[in-house]
Amino acid sequence: MATFDVLLPVKNCIRFLRESIDSICAQSCSDWRLFVLDHGSTDGSLEQAQAYARHDKRILVLQVPSAASFSNLLNYGLEHCDSKYVIRQDADDVSRPRRMDMLASAFEAFEDTVLIGSQARIIDQHGSAIGSTNLPVGMAALKASVFFKIPVLHPSAAMRLSALRRLRARYGEDFIKALPAQSRLTVPSLAEDYFLFGQLALVGQCRNLDAQLLEYRWHGANVSATKSLEQLHYALAISRNLARTFSAMHGLPAFDPAPFCNHGDMLFNFPSDRDFRSGFLSMKNILTKALPNSLELQRDLSFRKVVSDRRSLAMTANYLHHASQHGGNRSEWRTVKSWLLRNVRNREFLTVTGQLDAI
Incomplete structure (x- = not known):
């Protein structure tokens, strides 16, 4: 062997x-x-x-x-x-x-x-x-x-x-x-x-x-x-499946991670919504109950809060505050920048339709 x-x-x-x-x-x-x-x-x-x-x-x-x-x-x-x-x-x-x-x-x-x-x-x-x-x-x-x-x-x-x-x-x-x-x-x-x-x-x-x-x-x-878009479809399905599995394992309510994902350093596009702050608070409550408290968890949740508000000025201000508290991160900055410059660079974001709770 x-x-x-x-x-x-x-x-x-x-x-x-x-x-x-x-x-x-x-x-x-x-x-x-x-x-x-x-x-x-x-x-x-x-x-x-x-x-x-x-x-x-x-x-x-x-x-x-x-x-x-x-x-x-x-x-x-x-x-x-x-x-x-x-x-x-x-x-x-x-x-x-x-x-x-x-x-x-x-x-x-x-x-x-x-x-x-x-x-x-x-x-x-x-x-x-x-x-x-x-x-x-x-x-x-x-x-x-x-x-x-x-x-x-x-x-x-x-x-x-x-x-x-x-x-x-x-x-x-x-x-x-x-x-x-x-x-x-x-x-x-x-x-x-x-x-x-x-x-x-x-x-x-x-x-x-x-x-x-x-x-x-x-x-x-x-x-x-x-096959980037097809791969993103699978990544979205897996993120949601992992979240449902995690909630079932711990006897907690299900949550939808999709608005907070940054697969390939890109966000998913929800045409009918730009404000996911209430969903973030619910998700944060679930994760902090089931995961051990750590600086790493606090940092990651801080970034998910940044992308929970898709309005450009709010996201920019929230990211700057996050970076000042936790330090810079190339992947996080690329995620924020790709969203802020989406119309300038004509990036193709995977569009997600339907209700967020339909997972």
């Missing part, structure tokens, strides 16, 4: 695959297995992965061209794992050399932790740095934000396999089952990571490390770019 099993799905990613696999082979920790999950590549990616496998017995190529969805593909990979920890990586991303060693140390330091992600440097198709992630660090910050945005970068994630087995946690499936069967969600792709990680955060300890352990490639062909 290896310390790490790596799940690396690939479909026609020949341009970046070699660098991605090389970054696993170059890890300072050598106790790993790499599962390349080929989803029907036709560009030579499969053959390239097979060539690696012939020279390194730790690399196994699993051909799964008939997997019905990305969730099915990843669950097929999970079924083959028998390590202590499972790492995700995409075929166009690059692990930094000490990624596994640092994750192993973190899992040993936080023995009850189920999921650990990290920050990442964002690179373009040529490998040049174009930005960095700004994800919530630590367990309290991640748990506070989980209803409102994807809290973990998927290819940065590592999970404790024994905990996944105990929880019967799988991609795309409602494994908590706190809701009636007819209300349970299934997520085949596009946001399967958010559904899995969100549920793990509701029932266990999850955290991000404040270290860049991954080079996350952004090249315009990412799903987040090519």
